[in-house]
Amino acid sequence: MTKESPMTHPLLAVEDLHVAVEGKEILKGLALAVNAGEVHALMGPNGSGKSTLSFCLMGHPKYAVTAGRIRYRGEELDGLSPDARAKRGMFLAFQYPTAIPGVTIANFLRAALRGVRGGDVPVKEFRQTVKTHLKALGIPDAFVNRYVNDGFSGGEKKRLEILQMAVLNPALAVLDETDSGLDIDALKTVAAGINALRTPERGILLITHYQRLLNYIRPDRVHVMVDGRIARSGGAELALELEAKGYEGFKPAIEPASV
Amino acid sequence: MATKPQVNINEDYDRLYGFHVPERSVFKAEPGLDETKVKQISGMKGEPAWMLEQRLRGYRHFMRKPMPTWANTDLLNSIKFDSIYYYLKPTAKQGESWEDVPAEIKETFDRLGIPEAERKFLAGVSAQYESESVYHSMHEDLQKQGVIFLDMDSALKEQPELVRRYFGTIIPPADNKFAALNTSVWSGGSFIYVPKGVRVGMPLQAYFRINAKNMGQFERTLIIADEGAEVTYIEGCTAPTYSSDSLHSAVVELIALPHAKIRYVTIQNWSKNVYNLVTKRAVAHEGATVEWLDGNLGSKLTMKYPGVYLMGRGARGEVLSVAFAGSGQHQDAGAKMIHAAPDTASVITSKSISKGDGRTSYRGLVKVHAGAERAKSTVRCDALMLNEESRSDTYPTMEIDEQRVQIGHEATVSKIGDEQLFYAMSRGLTEPEAMMMIVNGFIEPFVKELPLEYAVELNRLVQLEMEGAVG
Numbered sequence: 001m002t003k004e005s006p007m008t009h010p011l012l013a014v015e016d017l018h019v020a021v022e023g024k025e026i027l028k029g030l031a032l033a034v035n036a037g038e039v040h041a042l043m044g045p046n047g048s049g050k051s052t053l054s055f056c057l058m059g060h061p062k063y064a065v066t067a068g069r070i071r072y073r074g075e076e077l078d079g080l081s082p083d084a085r086a087k088r089g090m091f092l093a094f095q096y097p098t099a100i101p102g103v104t105i106a107n108f109l110r111a112a113l114r115g116v117r118g119g120d121v122p123v124k125e126f127r128q129t130v131k132t133h134l135k136a137l138g139i140p141d142a143f144v145n146r147y148v149n150d151g152f153s154g155g156e157k158k159r160l161e162i163l164q165m166a167v168l169n170p171a172l173a174v175l176d177e178t179d180s181g182l183d184i185d186a187l188k189t190v191a192a193g194i195n196a197l198r199t200p201e202r203g204i205l206l207i208t209h210y211q212r213l214l215n216y217i218r219p220d221r222v223h224v225m226v227d228g229r230i231a232r233s234g235g236a237e238l239a240l241e242l243e244a245k246g247y248e249g250f251k252p253a254i255e256p257a258s259v
Numbered sequence: 260m261a262t263k264p265q266v267n268i269n270e271d272y273d274r275l276y277g278f279h280v281p282e283r284s285v286f287k288a289e290p291g292l293d294e295t296k297v298k299q300i301s302g303m304k305g306e307p308a309w310m311l312e313q314r315l316r317g318y319r320h321f322m323r324k325p326m327p328t329w330a331n332t333d334l335l336n337s338i339k340f341d342s343i344y345y346y347l348k349p350t351a352k353q354g355e356s357w358e359d360v361p362a363e364i365k366e367t368f369d370r371l372g373i374p375e376a377e378r379k380f381l382a383g384v385s386a387q388y389e390s391e392s393v394y395h396s397m398h399e400d401l402q403k404q405g406v407i408f409l410d411m412d413s414a415l416k417e418q419p420e421l422v423r424r425y426f427g428t429i430i431p432p433a434d435n436k437f438a439a440l441n442t443s444v445w446s447g448g449s450f451i452y453v454p455k456g457v458r459v460g461m462p463l464q465a466y467f468r469i470n471a472k473n474m475g476q477f478e479r480t481l482i483i484a485d486e487g488a489e490v491t492y493i494e495g496c497t498a499p500t501y502s503s504d505s506l507h508s509a510v511v512e513l514i515a516l517p518h519a520k521i522r523y524v525t526i527q528n529w530s531k532n533v534y535n536l537v538t539k540r541a542v543a544h545e546g547a548t549v550e551w552l553d554g555n556l557g558s559k560l561t562m563k564y565p566g567v568y569l570m571g572r573g574a575r576g577e578v579l580s581v582a583f584a585g586s587g588q589h590q591d592a593g594a595k596m597i598h599a600a601p602d603t604a605s606v607i608t609s610k611s612i613s614k615g616d617g618r619t620s621y622r623g624l625v626k627v628h629a630g631a632e633r634a635k636s637t638v639r640c641d642a643l644m645l646n647e648e649s650r651s652d653t654y655p656t657m658e659i660d661e662q663r664v665q666i667g668h669e670a671t672v673s674k675i676g677d678e679q680l681f682y683a684m685s686r687g688l689t690e691p692e693a694m695m696m697i698v699n700g701f702i703e704p705f706v707k708e709l710p711l712e713y714a715v716e717l718n719r720l721v722q723l724e725m726e727g728a729v730g
Contacts, residue, residue, distance in 0.1 A: 058685045062677070086687035098682040102700030108686070111696060115687025147700070164686065 010123070011036045011172050011203040012057075016068035019049075019056050026052040028228035029068065036173070037200040040216055041239060042207045044225030045247040050207045051095060053225075054176040057205075058092040059085050072172065086116050087206030091170035093161035099149040105160065106130070107146040109167050112141045116168050133166040146173040154181035157189075162193040174205045179213035193215030211243040224250050261517055262573055266614065268558055268583045269528070272500065276371070277530055280363040282471045284389070286348040288474065291341040294318060297443050300326060300346050304412055304446075309423060315640050316434040317442025324436040325561075328621070330591040334560045338534055343475040343506050345444045347389040353410065354394045364388050371497065373466050378714060379491075382461035383408045385480060388468050390446040401459060407452040408463055411479045414450030414475050421452055425481055429512040429540045429568075437562075438538040441477045441510040448478030448509065453488035453519075462491040462524070469498035469505055469533070480511040484519035484547075484621035491522040493713070497557070500530040504559065507533055513541035513549055517571060520548045526713060528720070531555040537563045539596075545571030552708055553580040554722060556592050564622060566595030569603035569631075576605040581705040583721070584649070586615030593622035593654075598634040598664075609640040610702055613649035621670075622654045629660040640670040643701050695721075 012034040019027035026049045036093045041131050044050050056063040057070060059082040072088060080088075100108065109130060113121045124129065134141055139159055149157050158233055160179050167174050175194065194217055198204065206219065214222075214236070222238040224231045224247070231250045242250070286303065288296055295467050299316045301311040326335050354360040357374050368374060368386055377384045383397030385408070392410035401408070407418060415422050432442040449465045484490055498505060508527060515521045520540065529535055535558035541549040551565035565574030578594035596605035611619035621640045642651035653670050675697055683693035698721060699706075706714045 004498050055365065055681075059683075060681055081690070082681060082684040083687050083689050083693075086685055092685050094682065094685075098676070100679055100683065100697060100700050102703030103696055108683075108696070111688055111692065112683075112686035115689070115692065147703075 009071065010034060011073060012205070014053075014068075015071070017053075017056070017065065017070060018067035019052055020064050020066050021052060021062060025066070026228055027056070030189065030225070032223060032230060033179055034203040034205055036171070036203050038220045039198060039204045039206060039217065040221045040223065041219040042205060042223045042225055043209070043239065043242060046209065048225045049228040050225060051176055053093055054095075054174050054207055057174055058082050082233040083115060086112075086168075086170075087118060087252070089116075089171035091168055091173045093158075093164055093165055093173065093175040095180060095234070097149045097157045097161055099147070099152070101147050101150045103148050104145055105148055108148045109164065112164065112168060115171075129167055133163055137163055137166070138189060138197060139163065155183070155186035158182060158186070158190050159193075162190055162197075166193070171201060172203045172205070174207065176207045177209060177212065178206070179208055187213065188216060211239045214239045226250055226256055231259050263505060266694050266721065268585050268612070268614070272557070275306040276528060277499035277500035278370070279470050279501075280367055283361065283363065284347050284349055284471075285351050286346075287344060288346040290344050292318075292343070292345050292444065296345060300444060300446065303348075306415060307419065310415065313427060313432060314443045314445075317439045320433045320439035321436060324439060325435065327424040330562050330622070331560055331589050331618075334534070335368050335587060335685065338504065338506065340688070342473050342503070344368075344473055345475045345477070346446060347471055347474060348391050349388045350391070350393055352415070353392055355396060357394060358505060360386075360394050364393055367468060368394070368466065371466065371468070376712060380461060380710060381464050382459055383463040385410055385449055386468070387447045387465065387476075389474060390476065392447050397463070398461075404457045405454040406457060406459060407450065407570035408611035409450045411448040412446065412480065414481075418429070418450065418452070421483070422450065422481070425483055425512065425514055427512075427516065429542055430510050430538050430574070432595065435538060436509050436534040437508045441479060443537070444475070445477045445479035445510065447476075449482070449492070450480070451482040451492065453484045453490045454492070455485040456487045457485075458489040459491070459645065462493045464495070465495040467494065467496040467507075467707045469529075472501050473503050473505060473509070474498075474507040478509050478589050480509065480585065482512070482521060482523070482534070484516060484521050486516045487518045488516075489520040491524065493524040493526070493710070495526045495528065497528050498530045498533050503530050503532065505533045507535045507558075509536070509537045509539075511537070511539040515541065515543045515549050517544045517575075518546040519544075522550045522552065522607075523565075523708065524552040524713070526554045526717065527557060529652070531557065531559055533558045535561040536564065537561075539563065539565040540568070541566065542568045542570055543574035543576055545600075546570065546573045548575040548577075550577040550579070551594070551706065553559070553578065553592065554705065554717065555580070555582040555592055558588065558590075560589045560591070562591045564593045564595050567605065568595065568597045569605065570599050572600050573602045574600060575603065577607075579606075579705055579708060580610065581610045582609075582611040582619050583700050584613045584617030584619045586617055589618040589620070591620040593620075593624060595624045596626070596636060596637065598625075598627040598631040601630065601632040601634070603631060604635045605637070605638075607638045608704060610643075610705060611641070612643045612645065612698065612701065613651050613653060616648050616650075618650045618652075620652045620654065622649055624656045625660045625666065626658040626667070627664050631661050632663045634661065635665045635692060636667070638668045642672045644672070644674050
């Protein structure tokens with residue numbers, strides 16, 4: 001069950017969100033609220049608009065909000081650049097992280113931390129922070145000398161996303177299919193990393209296609225997304241029902257959009 | 260319109276390098292070139308007859324050879340050879356300490372940070388101003404080990420046999436129009452000889468400065484690394500910003516004898532009114548390595564294709580280059596690798612960035628002669644365009660006359676990607692910060708090979724400014 005937020009506003013409130021990409025409507029009245037301390041799983045078939053939601057939450061310029069709104073701690077986000085959102089404590093772990101050749105992870109993390117904090121980060125503190133999280137995630141120290149996502153395996157990319165999340169310490173983390181393309185060992189490591197970052201202050205939105213990640217991370221709420229809307233919401237047991245029935249079972253339940 | 264970030268290259272050029280001081284000379288030839296002037300230059304320098312012969316051969320080839328019909332014919336054909344000053348001697352003698360150098364020339368090099376760099380991390384320095392070297396020094400211990408580092412004119416006097424033996428052997432007078440021009444009017448440049456087995460730990464540096472208007476600078480450099488010797492040489496160059504054009508046409512010859520290693524680093528940062536038409540070539544004998552690190556930031560038009568002739572078994576050649584072309588600039592740069600022996604290897608890495616209406620071209624040749632078995636060559640060209648108007652072209656040529664070889668070529672052209680920007684910005688970097696990070700990452704393979712001081716300088720030259728909304 002949804003816990004009472006210590007603040008007047010939920011951490012994230014998505015209200016009747018309509019989003020179009022290159023003129024085509026992908027999100028068609030999506031509503032969702034995530035409070036601090038909660039883990040929500042958003043599940044849905046391919047093409048249901050999960051990644052569109054994640055990009056839109058982070059302010060990707062290609063995704064235009066045509067109606068509805070996203071509020072973060074009560075503040076409407078529309079028009080805010082991605083870096084302004086990051087500075088407010090939002091984070092997106094990408095499904096397909098981008099390579100930045102020639103830029104080491106260490107330099108990238110330092111610039112990012114400086115960015116979200118809005119000020120310089122003492123070298124010593126930075127090193128210590130990174131070292132601690134590397135250790136917790138079972139990543140060798142030399143990893144940070146590699147170029148960001150350049151020639152990385154799927155597992156390495158996902159681990160780097162979790163490392164960034166750990167170092168940047170966001171209040172709201174959206175994880176877009178962080179489980180995809182991982183073998184079972186990598187999946188366990190990544191899940192353990194996410195569980196370690198589960199705190200009463202942080203809200204997490206796990207976007208996933210499969211139920212298997214939820215074997216390792218128990219969500220407070222599960223939402224099933226079909227065709228740009230939430231078709232059903234429930235507790236952790238909903239994921240199991242979904243596993244048994246498949247997404248097909250949820251489709252007839254959808255009402256036509258009330259525009 | 261919203262504020263739009265822009266990556267800027269050399270935005271501060273006029274303040275940092277584009278200045279000039281009052282012209283001074285003890286001798287200045289009339290502008291334009293003829294045979295009398297060639298004889299006059301040679302005569303003033305008191306050269307041996309064979310060098311005058313060489314100059315006159317160069318002059319005849321220069322007059323006879325047509326202008327190249329490729330790269331950028333519009334710009335090439337607008338060079339006004341008759342208004343160029345081919346020889347300007349700024350002082351009567353070369354200084355061995357900076358105190359000996361005339362005040363305004365010393366001040367110029369101070370502003371460019373040369374004496375400071377010398378104190379910090381260089382084993383020897385040569386400073387050329389217009390046509391002549393005005394300052395020269397080398398660490399004493401290198402002298403004791405028999406290392407010779409001189410300006411080319413002094414070398415011709417003090418090491419006549421060595422100079423005569425190697426001068427023009429890699430790049431003969433008839434090689435191309437601009438090499439011919441250099442041969443006819445050359446002045447200054449560096450001569451280095453590193454004896455067998457001697458490794459010069461710290462770099463030797465030469466700095467080339469043009470101060471006068473319509474100046475032509477034609478230095479001539481010859482580096483010989485004897486068996487097993489190692490040396491790193493760095494050259495830098497800048498000039499004042501003028502509305503009329505100057506011409507820089509150097510010839511550089513490198514000879515790496517068996518198992519020697521030469522690394523030649525260039526940070527070319529001429530002002531945008533300088534034509535930079537340079538011929539650079541090396542020979543690598545058995546087991547020897549020659550590396551050209553070539554950074555081209557400035558000039559109006561650069562045409563430069565450093566080459567390595569891999570003549571002995573197991574010789575290795577590398578060209579690693581970065582070129583920036585801003586508005587009004589064309590960087591036509593590349594590399595030549597000639598495999599003439601078995602087990603030779605070459606690597607060409609070319610990185611170019613263009614913005615505004617700037618143009619970058621990669622022009623390269625890899626040739627493998629029959630019999631050069633197991634030759635290996637890798638060519639990689641990456642071009643990054645910062646806007647829609649800029650242009651980038653690749654002209655790779657491969658001539659492979661041997662079956663048993665491994666040749667690879669890869670080329671990418673990209674614009675700064677929206678996805679890269681979004682990714683970095685989602686981590687809290689502003690758009691300008693994200694752009695700078697991507698550009699710096701792009702040139703990192705070059706920058707990381709530079710001595711730290713140069714790496715810092717290069718990163719500083721690539722800067723960022725906000726192109727603000729009007730009003």
